[in-house]
Amino acid sequence: MSDRRLVHIIDDEDSVRNSIGFMLQTTGYSVRPWQSGALFLRELRNAEPGCILLDIxxxxxxxLQVQQQLNARGVTMPVIVLTGHGDVTIAVKAMRAGAVDFLEKPFEAEQLLCSIDKAFERMGETSSASRTDAARTQISSLSAREREVLEGLAAGYPNKTIAYDLGISPRTVEVHRANLMQKLGARSLSEALRVTFTAEMGQI
Known part of the structure; x- marks a missing residue:
């Protein structure tokens, strides 16, 4: 892999492509902007391997449709999903489809760079089985109740719904959620979802 790692920025807003592209170039990345997902898919055969920043x-x-197409074509480039209209349902769909991370605009530059680092780490890994085993080990550290809360989050449910389904208070769900996030080493919902789906939990 070259020193200047490539990031594909797929977003229909010129200002977003330009600002993210400038920031990444000044931090040492190569950048290839795309005005639409359809254009990227049409040119996919000629696209150099890299990390994909994908607007929803x-x-x-x-x-999400672009992500489905990439999966259907067997494309293994890591995807980071970007949206200005984020909610848990979209996050769950993106993470279940294999996204490395999910970032809601506006996000901090440090958040994006951290996510991109994770994406390139995934590219460097030789075995998806090793990721699955590691994720399952993390999941096994959870209590039965924490696993139930995590399964609710993986289904896209808010805390209140999980509380109702489990017959506990929303505050108790918050406590379990905080504990499971700590055990999984997850700083965000997207990180917890990534571990969950890597471990092949939360399947429909």
Whole structure:
């Protein structure tokens, strides 16, 4: 892998592509901007391997559909999903489809760079089985109740719904959620979801 790692920025907003592209170039990355997911898919055969920053809300074909197409074509480039309209349901769909991370605009530059580092770490890994084993080990550290709360989050449910389903208070769900996040080493919902789906939990 070259020193200047490539990041594909797929977003229909010029300002977003330009600002993210400038920031990444000044921190040592190569950047290839794309105005739409449809254009990226059309040129996919000629696209150099790299990390994909993928906006959700785009005309013609949205980010989740692009992600589905990439999976269907066997593309293994890591995907980071970006959205200005984030919610748990979209996060769950993106993470279940294999996204490395999920970032809601506006995000801090440090958040993005951290996510990109994780994406390139995944590219460097030789075995998906090793990731699965590591994730399962993390999941095994959870209590039975923490696993139930995590399964609720993986299904896209808010805390109140999980509390109702489990017959406990929303405050208790918050406590279990904080504990499981700590045990999984997750600083965000997307990180917890990544461990969950890597361990092949939360399947429909």
């Amino acid at each position: 809300r785009m005309p013609e074909i949205d980010g």
